[in-house]
Amino acid sequence: MDAQHPEKKRRFVKKKKDPISIGTLKEGILNGNRSSLAKAITLIESNAAHHYEWGQELLGEVMPHTGNSLRIGITGVPGAGKSTFIEAFGEMLCNQGHSVAVLAIDPSSSLSGGSILGDKTRMEQLSKNPKAFVRPSPTAGTLGGVHRKTNETLLLCEAAGYDIIIIETVGVGQSEVMVRQMVDFFLLLAITGAGDELQGMKKGIMELADAMVVNKADGDNKRLADKTKRELNQILHFLVPATKGWSSKAYTCSAIEKSGLKELWDVIKEFEKTTKETGSFQERRDRQKKEWFYTMLKDRILSDFFLDERIKPAVPQMEEKVKSGDLTTSKAIEELLHLYKQS
């Protein structure tokens, strides 16, 4: 019977006893129901084809309710204090009446199967706050897959009414650009006394930042933190600004003492106000949507190509021919594309 009604089958998430309709999930999300949101994210993150379809259908339904948050990206080398900072910063925002969703991207989980961010229970306090929603990094799949899942989770969180979305990534170089492509404001968390002035961070990553904050500016470390802040400001002064019309600066804070957080929030609010006035806020959002469209299109074409029934066996054959010198690389590619276009 299901086979005769594919539409009907498609509209239901089949759990053993409790089928959930897309409509119910949508309603739950729009009412800010956390369990509906969590179920929807599970659909988005699932690698099963039918879940993917349901997830996309749901996303289409909630799309008109997205786009209303301020999206903040945070990165920093391991040990910079990201969890401590986000927990304190998130609590402060919740106390001010905001609702905050925290999503994580952990490149190590998709590249090696291990995880830098995900292994331990993180941000326990914030997770318990009724105005906050903390979601660990999707662990399975390629970095591109993690990108899609995080981007779609962000949209679901917006539909659920979270007005501040924080996307955290561990600062090891692979995922900063990806996060920058998803957020309005990008913050780099730094620490003092790491010897070389860029603390292992490439200049390219500093160029992505709308602000840097030297964490752990407390106790004996305070003076050193101020010194690092001055050094970073000197470097930032010579870099191309990450956002048109905004000059990125360095600040200090202590996540443990909860100092400097309010000042940093004032900087972010000022950024939002200025960039909305100049139009660069919307320009970036439009550019991100365009980039996202092309990323998804290329991903889709790639997987369609490599999963094609005729292409699958032909690729290793062509590879052998290229290796043995029977065919040039260009000729082998031409033959594969010819085959693909016929199928």
Ligand SMILES: Nc1nc2c(ncn2[C@@H]2O[C@H](COP(=O)(O)OP(=O)(O)OP(=O)(O)O)[C@@H](O)[C@H]2O)c(=O)[nH]1
């Ligand atoms: N003195 C001081 N220590 C801090 C501060 N923030 C974090 N720490 C400490 O720095 C260490 C690392 O903090 P985490 O928040 O786990 O830092 P992280 O490694 O960037 O974060 P994860 O990505 O969660 O591993 C912990 O021992 C924290 O207690 C701070 O403001 N002052």
